[in-house]
Amino acid sequence: MPVGGMSQTQVQSQLQAQLQPHGSMQGYDPGSFFCEMLRPGEPQHPTLTLLLSRLASLPIESLRRRARDAERDLLDRGITFTVYSDATAIDRILPFDLIPRVITPGEWHQIETGVIQRVRALNMFLYDIYHERKILKDGIVPADLVLKNAGYCQAMVGFDVPFNTYVHVCGTDIVRDETGTFRVLEDNARTPSGVAYVVENRHMSLRVMSDLMTSLRVRGVDEYGLRLHNAMAEIAPAGVEDPQVVVLSPGIFNSAYFEHVFLAREMGVPLVEGRDLTVEGGKVWMRTTSGLAQVHTIYRRIGDDFLDPDAFNPDSMLGVRGLIEAWRRGQVAIANAVGTGVADDKAIYAYMPRIIKYYLSEEAILPNVDTRICAEPDALAYTLDHLHELVVKPVAESGGYGLLIGPHASKTELSEFRALLKADPANYISQPTLKLSVSPTLCPDGVRPRHIDLRPFAVTGKDTWVLPGGLTRVALRAGTLVVNSSQGGGSKDTWVLAE
Amino acid sequence: MNAIAKPHKVHLIARHAEGMIWLARYMERIENMARILDVTNTFARDADDTRNWLSIPRINGDLAEFYKKHPEATQLTVGEFYLLDSDNYTSVQAFIAAARENARTLRALIPTEMWLQINVFHGRIRALTVADITPGHFTAVCAMLKDGAQAHTGITEGTLYRDQAWHFYMIGRYLERADQTTRLLDTRFHSLAPQSDAVDADIDAGQWNALLRAAAGYHAYRREHPSGYNAQEVASFLLANTAFPRSVGLNLAQAEWHLTQLRTRYFLRMPAALERLDALNGMMTHQNVAELAGRKLSPFLDYVQREIGSLHQDIVGTFGG
Structure with a gap:
């Protein structure tokens, strides 16, 4: 495929010259897939060139030793998810591939503006379908698809949320096709997971690959907790000076418990379970050593159905009785709002380019996969x-x-x-069928191309902020496109380069 | 004029306060178990081996459970029961599992280093096998357990932020130490002191050594009492000494200090606990112990154990459910 005046073969031969005979990149060949490191046809970004030469000069044994250190470290730190089978509970790590995925400033600009645009459209869509339903009346999205959707929540009809923000935390799954075009695969507008790994992967890179990072200008990811807390404070009931935020978790047996810990710790707020909260006098309180203390914002990591046995699943032991009523009375804020599931449904996804155009009169900055x-x-x-x-x-x-x-x-x-x-x-x-882009990944037979995706995280209170980075998941098995952790997927540190 | 911002109030979830107490108690139990096993293995291998090993299930009130699984008390059976048997809730396996579960619950509250060490320690204890408790390895395993528990204590001292949560943690540690010392004294004293009120009878010096070493008090005791052993003085040393880190009196006094801090700095009122602790503390005097020595000591130790249990309940009951 001739691209940018240089053929694939020329790119390959130029690369081979760079790859030293005993270096770790020996035998690496992405074939016709778009490689995030080699960037066929693009003028090489100086940071990528430097990174590649550093990587190529490392003996493969050094990479393997570092990979073992990283794996041990993740287990020791308990950066794990728990897999339950029969009577046993096994702590598994999300495999960490230590070769980072790099995003250039230009690419990041498109992702960041694209995600912000999409979150805006999702929130406007949610406001509309729970109020006037203009988009349905105008026939842009079939009414049945929305109103009969399992994620559509009757309790939300006519209810206003601060800044009309429903999706406070959004994870947008993005892939890149063989031409290098970013495409949105899925929106996660309920309780997207994975942001803890974004930060922990960076810390891991700094521990085991610090020589690779020396003097490279990579944007930091440590701001997430602060930004999230600020957004949670913004949406708290009006007039509260120092709002009490909590993270609501189903508890230590939840497979994403590590992430809940991470979120509470990074925001500096209590990590609570349903049993720690109570609704009295129409307000939400937490049980503390000095009695009940009022809670103003709940960042919940529990699905809609389990939030409140009075409003939803009456058998739920995880939630808080009366919570939804307190929320509807404006005594507490809940993030993400209830009823956002309708917006990240596969059926609605297909209409997202039209939804964006309808509300914003703009083309989607990040296109969908052709659907x-x-x-x-x-x-x-x-x-x-x-x-x-x-x-x-x-x-x-x-x-x-x-x-x-x-x-x-x-x-x-x-x-x-x-x-x-x-x-x-x-x-x-x-x-x-997609030809996902690949990234050099440490495999049993050497550094090999493996398919990846990207989930950036957007935090929205009054405005939207996108964490510069995201969770890069990698399909560790050769040939497979499935990046899910349940099916042999791992993750990589994601480096957004500073301008 | 700008008003000075009110300081941000940091709340402690009641369930987490209780978790801190339990975390400390379970980690103390590991150290204590390792001490007793080690000392029994090293210093009590004399005439009556079975009686020595049996004293450990007796200390823990586990005789019935122990005999369900093992016909006799030997280094191997007692070692298996307390080091490997995760079904036995007084084994180090059960202790570390419970400690780790509490630490997991508290993970957003405790320093990463504290969690990491507990997690790694948990892996090490879980990996123990029968091969590790054979005579050639027994001491090394006990040393590993003591090292792990003491590393935990050190990391906690050096990294745990000293707010409410720390006070609850420390209360747990001191209550547990006090409790363990009464148990140690109770059974050993029972088996050592002759069945009469004549407490100064001639008792094997090696046995007294073992008792004091299990409590890490041997050298200090020698320094205080260079002339020899006396049952009443040993009991007094373990109960009323104000300098010995594992004496019941010292631990209760330290628990009282933390309770008082919670009252004055955080306005947590726990009148029942303070009253009970005050009364109990008042009993830990040389004079009182001297009067109790002999047959009256054992019922007294039982009473102290029950009171420590009630203290725990007083504290968590103040803010619980």
Whole structure:
């Protein structure tokens, strides 16, 4: 593929010259995938060149020793998630790959503005569907898709939240295709996880790869707790001078408990469970050594259904009875707001470019993955014609249930799915199979290209701030595109370079 | 004119205060168990081996549980029961698991270094096997346990922020130390003192050594009483001495200081606990111990143990549920 006046072969040969015979990058070949380190066709950023030469000059044994140190360190520090099976609980680490993923200032500008735009649109959309429902009346998004969505919360109708912010913390999953174009894969507008790893991965880099970072201008990630606390204070009930913020966790047995600890510690606020809180006299209180103390903002890490047995799941032991009523009366703030799940639904995702345009009169700065909404005749026709090369997803379900991956499907499966699709086209969207970008990753056979994605975190009170960095997840198995930690995924430190 | 901003009030979740007490207590229990096992292994290998090893389940009130699993008390069976058996809730396995669970609950509150050390220590204890408790390794395992518990104590001293949470932690530590010393004294005294009121009877000096060494008080005792052993003086040393770090009296006095600090600095009122502690403290005098020596000592020690249990309840009951 000729790009920017230099062919892939030329780039490769230039690279090979850089890669010293015994260096760690020996035999690295990203093929036709977009490599985040080599950047085919782009003028090399001086920092990337320097980083690559430092990396290439390291013996692979040195990288392996550092990787072992890092793994030991993560276990010792208990930076783990707990996997429960039968009677045993095993603490697992999210594997850390010590070769960082680098984002240039120009790229970051696009991601940052793109994420801010998207969060704005999500919040405007949520305000609208819980108030006038203009976007539904104007026929931009089908009303049924929103109003009959499992994430749509009746209790939110007509209820106002401070600054009309519903999604206070948003994690936007972004991938990069073979042309190097960033594309949004998914919005996480409920309780996105992973920000603790962004910060811990940086600390790990500083511990085991400090020589690699020397004198490089990488933007810091330590500000997250402060920014989050400020946003939580902003949304507290009006007139409270020094609002009490808490992090509400389901408890130590939750697999993301480490992240809850991290959030509380970084904000300097108590980490509470439902049993530590009570609603009395219409206000929310926490049980302290000196009696009840009022709570003004709850950053909750518990799903909507479990927040309040009076309002939602009556069997929930994790929540606080009467919390939603106190919230509706303006006595406490809850972040993220209840009922945001409708906005990060797969069905709504397909409409996001139109939603952005509708509210902001702007094109999406970060495009979606090309998504066809099968409810629309043209899209259905295209999908049926190209079934063997597309991924088709049902919109109502989640977790890869009832999903068709065209290139991997048999003739029988394809024809069966064709029938399903024709019977209920509105239930499906289709997308091309993605060629995700790759990043050099330490593997058993050397440093090899592995697919990655990116989840930046946006914090919104009055305004939106995006943490410069994000969680880069990496699919550690060769050939696989699945970056999820449950399926052999790991993570990398993400370096946003300063201007 | 700008008003001076009110200082930010830092609250302590009641459940976390209780967690701090328990964290300290479990870590103390590990050290204490290691001390007793080590001393029994090293200094009490004389005529009556079984009786010596059996004294450990007796101290802990575990005789019934112990005999359910083991026919007789030997270094190996007692070692297994207390070092490896995670089903036994008085084993170091159970202690470290409980300590770690409390530390996990408190992880947003305690320094990273404290958590890290507990987590690593937990891994080390969990990895113990039968091979580690054979005669050739027994002392090394006890030393590892003592080192780990003392590293914890040192890290806590050097890094734990000294606000309310610290006071609760320290109360837990001192209550546990006081409790453990009464248990040690109770059983050992029981087996050492002859079954009469004649407390100055001739008792094997090696046995007194073992008792004092288990409490890390041997050398200090020698310095205070160079002429020899006397049951009443040993009891007084362990109960009423105001300089010995594991004496019941000293630990209760320190717990009282922390309770008073919580009252004066944080306005936490725990009248029941303070009253009980004050009364108990008043009993830890040389004169009182001298009067109690002999047969009356054992019921007194039982009473002190019950009172320490009640103190714990008084404290957590003040702000609990």
